[in-house]
Amino acid sequence: MSDSLIAVAMSGGVDSSTAAALLKRQGHNIAGLTMQLWNQRRLPQLSTEETTGRCCSLDDVYDARHVAEHLGVPYYVVNLERQFEDTVVRPFVEEYLAGRTPIPCTLCNTFIKFDRFLALADSVGAAAVATGHYARVSRNEKTGRWEMRTAVDFSKDQTYFLWGLTQPQLARTLFPLGEMTKAQVRELAAEFDLPVAKKAESYEICFVPNGDYAAFMDAYLAEQGDSRPVTRGAIVDTEGHELGRHEGAHRYTVGQRRGLGVAAPEPLYVIATDPRSQTVTVGRNDALLRSTMTVRDINWVSWEGLTAPGRASVRIRNRHVPAPATLSPLADGRVEVRFDEPQRAVTPGQGAVFYSSDLVAGGGWIE
Amino acid sequence: MRYGNASSIHHFGQAAKRALETARRQIAESIGCGPREIVFNSGGTESDNLAIFGVARLHPGCHIVTSAIEHPAVLNACARLETEGFPVTYVRPDGEGIVSPSQIQAALRPDTALVSVMHANNETGVIQPIAEIAAAAHEAAALFHTDAVQTAGRLPLKVNDLGADLLSIGGHKFGAPKGVGALYVRKDVSISPLFYGGHHERDRRAGTENVPGAMALGKAASLANDWSGLAALRDRLERGILQRVPCSSVNGAVDSRLPNTSNIRFRGVEGEAMTIALDLRGYAVSSGSACSSGAVEPSHVLLAMGLSPEDARSSVRFSLGPSNTRDEVEGLIEAVVQSVEHLRRISPDFDSAENERTPAHV
Numbered sequence: 001m002s003d004s005l006i007a008v009a010m011s012g013g014v015d016s017s018t019a020a021a022l023l024k025r026q027g028h029n030i031a032g033l034t035m036q037l038w039n040q041r042r043l044p045q046l047s048t049e050e051t052t053g054r055c056c057s058l059d060d061v062y063d064a065r066h067v068a069e070h071l072g073v074p075y076y077v078v079n080l081e082r083q084f085e086d087t088v089v090r091p092f093v094e095e096y097l098a099g100r101t102p103i104p105c106t107l108c109n110t111f112i113k114f115d116r117f118l119a120l121a122d123s124v125g126a127a128a129v130a131t132g133h134y135a136r137v138s139r140n141e142k143t144g145r146w147e148m149r150t151a152v153d154f155s156k157d158q159t160y161f162l163w164g165l166t167q168p169q170l171a172r173t174l175f176p177l178g179e180m181t182k183a184q185v186r187e188l189a190a191e192f193d194l195p196v197a198k199k200a201e202s203y204e205i206c207f208v209p210n211g212d213y214a215a216f217m218d219a220y221l222a223e224q225g226d227s228r229p230v231t232r233g234a235i236v237d238t239e240g241h242e243l244g245r246h247e248g249a250h251r252y253t254v255g256q257r258r259g260l261g262v263a264a265p266e267p268l269y270v271i272a273t274d275p276r277s278q279t280v281t282v283g284r285n286d287a288l289l290r291s292t293m294t295v296r297d298i299n300w301v302s303w304e305g306l307t308a309p310g311r312a313s314v315r316i317r318n319r320h321v322p323a324p325a326t327l328s329p330l331a332d333g334r335v336e337v338r339f340d341e342p343q344r345a346v347t348p349g350q351g352a353v354f355y356s357s358d359l360v361a362g363g364g365w366i367e
Numbered sequence: 368m369r370y371g372n373a374s375s376i377h378h379f380g381q382a383a384k385r386a387l388e389t390a391r392r393q394i395a396e397s398i399g400c401g402p403r404e405i406v407f408n409s410g411g412t413e414s415d416n417l418a419i420f421g422v423a424r425l426h427p428g429c430h431i432v433t434s435a436i437e438h439p440a441v442l443n444a445c446a447r448l449e450t451e452g453f454p455v456t457y458v459r460p461d462g463e464g465i466v467s468p469s470q471i472q473a474a475l476r477p478d479t480a481l482v483s484v485m486h487a488n489n490e491t492g493v494i495q496p497i498a499e500i501a502a503a504a505h506e507a508a509a510l511f512h513t514d515a516v517q518t519a520g521r522l523p524l525k526v527n528d529l530g531a532d533l534l535s536i537g538g539h540k541f542g543a544p545k546g547v548g549a550l551y552v553r554k555d556v557s558i559s560p561l562f563y564g565g566h567h568e569r570d571r572r573a574g575t576e577n578v579p580g581a582m583a584l585g586k587a588a589s590l591a592n593d594w595s596g597l598a599a600l601r602d603r604l605e606r607g608i609l610q611r612v613p614c615s616s617v618n619g620a621v622d623s624r625l626p627n628t629s630n631i632r633f634r635g636v637e638g639e640a641m642t643i644a645l646d647l648r649g650y651a652v653s654s655g656s657a658c659s660s661g662a663v664e665p666s667h668v669l670l671a672m673g674l675s676p677e678d679a680r681s682s683v684r685f686s687l688g689p690s691n692t693r694d695e696v697e698g699l700i701e702a703v704v705q706s707v708e709h710l711r712r713i714s715p716d717f718d719s720a721e722n723e724r725t726p727a728h729v
């Protein structure tokens with residue numbers, strides 16, 4: 001179809017492998033690249049038996065290389081460990097310690113996959129990059145703007161993590177799986193006889209083994225020689241009565257129910273965490289409901305911007321069903337979101353993504 | 368006849384043994400030693416390990432002197448010994464990549480049992496003043512090992528001229544297949560084996576001999592290769608690049624170098640990206656060293672020479688072989704020029720106007 005080179009980000013998983021195979025079948029000139037983002041031998045105290053499915057494990061690199069060989073395309077591993085630590089891991093740790101619950105995947109997409117990786121693709125002479133994300137990108141011929149839509153398979157949609165993409169980035173990005181269901185992708189992988197066709201999926205944050213953020217942060221801070229002074233505090237109810245003690249506010253996240261270690265007649269949830277006073281506030285489920293929130297650092301994707309109040313559906317975490325709301329622009333570029341129905345566990349530090357039916361209008365960080 | 372085990376008594380085994388001993392004589396002759404002083408093994412890494420652990424195990428807790436620019440086979444063997452309580456001194460090279468004999472001398476202690484310094488560095492190609500370093504080691508009653516994987520079989524080399532007590536050879540560097548190598552062990556030097564089994568290789572390397580590998584190694588050694596003639600081609604490559612690419616310069620001493628190696632720094636260019644770009648055009652060059660996944664890490668050799676991590680990352684190593692032609696070199700020069708121009712054009716860090724005021728000097 002075209003000789004201009006497309007760099008495919010290959011993780012060794014089914015999705016990116018199938019994306020590469022599809023582009024190859026369509027006649028594109030492709031090269032596979034795996035980003036080495038994190039050295040899993042760092043922080044050995046976190047090591048577990050199970051290393052497959054964790055980012056940059058040797059098994060995954062082996063799989064990606066095997067797939068590239070199967071497809072007969074050039075393949076390289078590129079080292080982005082420094083950039084990953086600077087733009088993803090450290091901000092993740094800082095945000096957590098500041099009492100927010102960050103999403104490293106969005107940072108990684110914004111600063112690594114569609115920034116450093118795109119630059120690297122450019123360096124080696126590739127005109128575009130492709131990934132195995134479930135999302136759709138197309139150009140609006142009338143406005144000239146690149147638009148992003150949710151994946152056809154809404155259960156696999158990954159636009160919640162992709163709101164940070166800019167117009168120049170979208171212009172050079174391909175998501176070959178956006179029109180497909182996961183089942184179709186599995187079928188295609190089998191049809192292409194890909195060595196990873198039956199590989200299990202990974203859901204956890206790639207550099208945090210077993211999803212244990214607190215253990216990761218303790219190990220990382222210890223490695224960095226960073227001893228934060230206050231790591232203990234009180235668990236209080238919404239009236240301020242102390243119900244118990246905790247081992248560091250960063251171990252709690254808004255909406256969390258398990259592991260509070262506090263006996264109560266009814267289920268208690270974390271309502272808020274305050275890293276300065278190391279206070280963790282807990283309360284009943286209905287105390288988690290919020291009608292409004294402010295969103296900062298907005299990136300407008302399919303919309304050009306917001307000059308007057310507008311209607312959108314807003315997603316406040318991955319898998320959350322977008323909730324109808326009114327968006328009002330604030331003077332400094334932030335947006336105030338007023339939900340039609342109060343939403344549970346609006347969590348500072350998480351992303352908020354605005355949708356207009358299947359169109360991704362834009363997104364930002366919840367304050 | 369070659370299906371026999373060279374240690375067997377029967378005639379099949381004897382035929383294999385004859386082939387093995389012919390190979391041993393060939394390799395011995397090529398480096399000027401006796402056949403009994405050759406220990407066949409699996410390659411350069413095993414040779415280095417056998418030399419270092421072989422000496423260290425017979426001198427528990429001894430001090431070892433090596434250089435900071437050694438191959439990982441030496442550096443990681445020494446690092447392992449450090450964890451077992453052996454003190455190790457890593458002598459840094461100068462800015463030209465040369466390890467000075469006087470610095471080696473200064474590092475020696477009464478309990479130094481072994482000095483290990485490579486003959487030629489694999490990344491810069493710089494040839495080290497081995498004879499002087501060996502003399503310094505011997506004066507202090509220490510043994511001297513040299514990793515000659517980059518030179519053995521490529522350049523005329525005699526163990527006595529170098530003053531080596533132990534010398535590592537890797538087969539695939541000069542035409543033998545991967546997976547075979549040899550360690551020269553001077554006849555009055557004792558070493559402890561790395562592993563235990565039968566009495567092969569005079570109790571220095573247990574395990575059924577790799578007869579076909581050894582035969583190939585012997586044959587390659589007997590061809591008396593001399594790559595010195597490659598220097599003209601390498602110089603053409605280097606001059607072509609330096610003349611046409613602003614802000615490029617050679618890493619390491621240029622007058623004491625392997626004839627086939629050139630290590631060039633391109634300011635404002637990521638060596639990793641350039642390596643991939645050139646590979647996609649059919650040219651195999653390298654940058655830094657590959658970690659276990661295959662990703663590139665900045666060269667420990669260039670860092671030890673005092674280059675900043677940024678400069679180390681912007682360096683690319685070119686290695687020629689006897690089969691390379693003038694046409695290929697001209698094509699490579701063109702590809703490098705285009706690749707650097709493209710990389711600098713899109714690099715946010717490279718300001719061409721600023722760099723034009725400071726032309727590059729070799």
